[in-house]
Amino acid sequence: MEYLKLAEELLEFNKKSASMFHSIDNIKNYMEEAGATYLREGEEWKLEKGKAYYTMRNGSSIIAFKIGRDLTDYHFQMTASHSDSPTYKVKSVPELEGPDDYLRLNVESYGGVIDSTWLDKPLSLAGRVLVKDGNKVESKLLNIDKDLLIIPNQPIHFNRDINDGYKYNRQVDLCPLFSAGALKKGAYDKMIADEMGVKEEDIIAKDLFLVNRQEGKVWGLENEFISTPKLDDLECAFTSMKAFIASNNDKAINVYACFDNEEVGSNTKQGAMSTFLHDVLKRINNNLGYTEEDYFRAISKSFLVSCDNAHAVHPNHPEKTDDENKVFMNGGIVIKEAANQKYTSDAFSQSVFKTILNRAEVPYQNFANRSNIMGGSTLGNLSNTQVSVHAVDMGLAQIAMHSNYETGGAKDVYYAVKGLEEFYNTNIKIDSAHGFEVE
Template sequence: MDHIEISKELSAFIEESPSMFHTVEAVRKRLDAAGFRYLPETERWDIEEGDRCYTVRNGSSIIAFRAGRSASGENYSFRICASHSDSPSYKVKAVPELEGPGEYLRLNVEGYGGMIDSSWFDRPLSVAGRILVRDCARPHRISTKLVYIDKDILIIPNVAIHFNREINTGYKYNRQIDLCPLFSAGALKKGAFDEMIAERLDIDSEDILGKDLFLVNRQKPSLWGHDGEFISAPKMDDLQCAFASLRAFIDAENDSGINVYCCFDNEEVGSNTKQGAMSTFLRDVLMRINERLGKTGEEYRRAVAGSFLVSCDNAHAVHPNHPGKTDDVNRAFMNKGIVIKESANQKYTTDAFSRAVFEELCREADIPVQTFANRSDSAGGSTLGNISNMQVSLHSVDIGLAQLAMHSSYETAGAMDTVYAIEGLKKFYETDILIEGMEAELGR
């Protein structure tokens, strides 16, 4: 598998995904092309062995599944990969415009997630997300429309160093003051923002009923380095994993059990939403699959007990200028393989059992594996695995791909690691993992 071509595919996926809503659309497009069938949550599901289907919640989370032709046989269980569709950004407030000083028109935004504020200054920006509109063609109906202003329309200007001598010595940004994007210097007047959105959607601005819009870094993905070692782009966390696990899911063939692909929204703000990993979304989908295949509640619980989840969310690479930020030996480097993440305080779900299973899968597929744990004097973040386990409790391992500048508006990762992830996760989806207690057998 050529890492240059895979990086081009990843770049195209990222460019199609300026918001979490667009990410789900990009996933849907690829599932549709692969012959998957959409099942709305509000309708009756008819599922048979051999079916390939997906469902969507809130337009920003998606779960797809592929039932083997002997899915309900001896190894009736679920092989699940989970990633997330959202990235740290700034959300446009309901009343979006700030007037002045003078004839300036600025946008009123608030932080979404834990972004690196300084990385958003002095670069062309736009907005993307969804709009809820009054459907004039169908009275009393409210419709959802995706929007992306594919144009440089905003910038967050730094204060000149002459007015801010502390900028290079530890300045603390105030998001209410420093992070307001400049929209116009006088050519546009109040109301222009909604008019711009309405024009793009070919509707009247009065028909806009609600907005979920986020700032977008307009810088394109870049494959760089003399030998093409690196890929930099917005939203590498977690679109690199979302893309790799999707590609593995679509490519994998396994007639035993059920393969499941999840891409959840709101990981960056805690996942405790109706469409987040803490919601009932995954549990609801798995239970509906179980019911429509004619299985009992007892059989569902047995299947879950024998199932395995790979939580896919990027990992920190050793920083070339600050190697002391990471543990002396439990540390990861770009282009050196899939990172297995561990945490004694259970911020990650990996334990000795799940590590052994996943590492053995990678060894059989000849995929390099690394280990990451935070320094003992440094608090780390959490991710999808331990959160989703609150609703569906099963064996789980947390993995990621090593990257630099996590939560910057432009992040860097190893180009080869995307290939490792696709091949490693494809091996996971194609392997029957027979779990009994704390022992496992990897089938062929």
């Protein structure tokens, strides 16, 4: 079945995306296999209609775009997702000696981690390493394919309160065990150097994160579910990428964006609040010979689908979700809305997106938080501070969001690819907020 094939490909994609740097490298490889040309931000761009391109920032964010051949009604049709997931970052001085012969690692949380889900599981390390090579310093990816670490719980005999709402102290309880005596201080840097095939003194700096080594699975008697690390938001990064690559729209410029740092607020040089998207769109405009006035007109007619997963009804806690605006795994694409505009969806943008999904015969659901529970924010409202366009927030329903092993519906992967491909293939003609036409 097609949905199972896509679900398995997603799990393999997630496995290869051990850090945000690996996520973007993974996406880059897909883009190159599809024939897209790489454009360095620091070099001159020469663009042609009918061609596909991509550029990257910080090695952890990517924007790809396809230029239509007939841009009579010039505008952008965009999706945005994110490459990062909650985890723990290893500090620059990484080793903690003791007690006695123990050697532990010094880490701090990245994003809204559910601490308990990281304990008593085999872990490894992945990220980037800056390495000196003569007079040059180069960034290199590292993903150690070995069970290296574990964060041990206390036995219940020492912590009788562990089942009564125990609060983990991240400076004390979350330090991964690296060795019980076989390794001494300095072993960490030696390990990194050996893995990279370089001298220790040639390593300048590192951005390394803990990685859950648990394999992703399609599971259930009827293969209903997928569980994997980093489902939020690599499921949306993957499905929007597949849709972008498969799309063909000669009357628009299709754009695929995957930003870093959503889990820590997006306010970085490579996050959704950065100038990255604005810079790329403006360079496209200028390179194709359009004026600044043309750019403003194009933006007014453009549309963004912000893609970040949504909370399914929890089987043990249905009371946490709204009585009516609730969603379920395998129920189709989730359209998210919030009166406080943490989600960008409004009546206009929902109408555009629902019209497209109806054309594709893709099921969809509406989500809103309970009125007494504050929801999280995502990409759309943040990227709109730099590029203000009509936008809708969507996601795929999942449970255990921000656990290090999350669960979603296997069929929803297919629904997202099909729905977003229809979005990219549809020429959306927007008349301010007065109305729209699709063709």
